[in-house]
Amino acid sequence: MTTILDRYLLRAFATAFAFCAALFIGLFVVVDFFARQGAFAPPGADVTHGAILSRAALWYSYRVPALFQQTAPVVTLAAAMLTVVQMARGNELVAAVAAGRSLFRLLLPLLAGAAFVAALVFTVGEWALPALREAVDERGLDGKPRAVRFAFAAQDRLGARFLIDAYNRENRVMEHVRLRLPLRPDSALFGAGPVPPGAAEATVYARSLRWRDDPPGAASPAGGCWMVNEGALAFWDATGARVGPPVVLDGQPLPLTDLRPRDINVPVKVTHPALFSGPGPAPGQRRERLALHATLARPVGVIVLLLLGVPLLFLRERVNAAAGVALAVGASAVYFAATLFAESLGARGLISPAVAVWGPQGALLAAGAALVTRMRT
Secondary structure (H helix, E strand, O other): OOOHHHHHHHHHHHHHHHHHHHHHHHHHHHHHHHHOHHHHOOOOOOOOHHHHHHHHHHHHHHHHHHHHHHHHHHHHHHHHHHHHHHHHHOOHHHHHHHOOOOHHHHHHHHHHHHHHHHHHHHHHHHHHHHHHHHHHHHHOOOOOOOOEEEEEEEEOOOOOEEEEEEEEOOOOEEEEEEEEEEOOOOOOOHHHOOOOOOOOEEEEEEEEEEEEEOOOOOOOOOOEEEEEEEEEEEEEOOOOOEOOOOEEEOOOEOOOOOOOHHHHOOOOOOOHHHHHOOOOOOOOHHHHHHHHHHHHHHHHHHHHHHHHHHHHHHOOOOOOHHHHHHHHHHHHHHHHHHHHHHHHHHHOOOOOHHHHHHHHHHHHHHHHHHHHHOOOO
8 A cells, every 4th residue: 555655755766767767878878979969861862950869869769668678777776875865854754753654665655666767677678678769770870771680580481490690781791690491301401411300490590691693594482592601400309309410501502481581671579488488408509599599688687786786785784875876876886896707607507598698687786675674864
């Protein structure tokens, strides 16, 4: 049951959050705009003020939500610190505690505000950013599609699922491709040999795939094929066990897909479960699973960092702005240093992706909970 004091704290937190977010994002936009002026007025494009502002609005419609997602933990902590400092300056904390409120009870509205921000971060990352990124990729800053599209997923009509680090539209070349290929009894592997008995799925890792049009007189369903450069094909049964040895693919056509270059330009939503489900290991398993766990953990970090930083204010004899700034910076440094170090270990395969991402979150959450129990007026 919320009280007048709870609503007062939530309003104060919301005001402080809006101020801190506007400050962080406003400074970034101003600095980035002046550093990027040339990109908003490329040679041969319309250079009127309206056209430049239109390109800038398109660019920052993607960059601002992305920046919000990245800085939300720090902005939330700064807003909570500012709320507590303002209450301490007005002796409102002393009055609330004297009236019988515990410091933990006073912390609950701030945690509720942080939970709302965490939900917003998840929503922005899962729905808003992919749509905005597609718009920027398709239109570009000069109103034309960007020549290179980075880090995206695609799926063809046969069910093959692609993870592509980069795709050059002009040269029709994919770089660093991982994909899953569903198998059927009649699957044809072209030059890769027959499908091993019992195989339910194949995975392919390729340094690059280059599109080659069919020669005159040929009539394949896709009108061409993807030529593999430095690739390997592995087979898996329904239980996830490898079937037979890997097959080296180099200079051969990619089997079991009808993906065409024009299909890559059509946005396709490939969900995380669809991408990682299947009997065989996920393509580029370590890096993609690390990215997936990091995406899910980012909203949790908003709450973890708040629990780690705010109680430190109450462990001091006096609560003031200088202490709030110093503790916010220190807590943020500890949080990001721990998470980045663990993720680097996960990227190198020294620990599992789940442990690399959730281990620091759990340890810092436990540290924050311990600090909450030691809070004092």
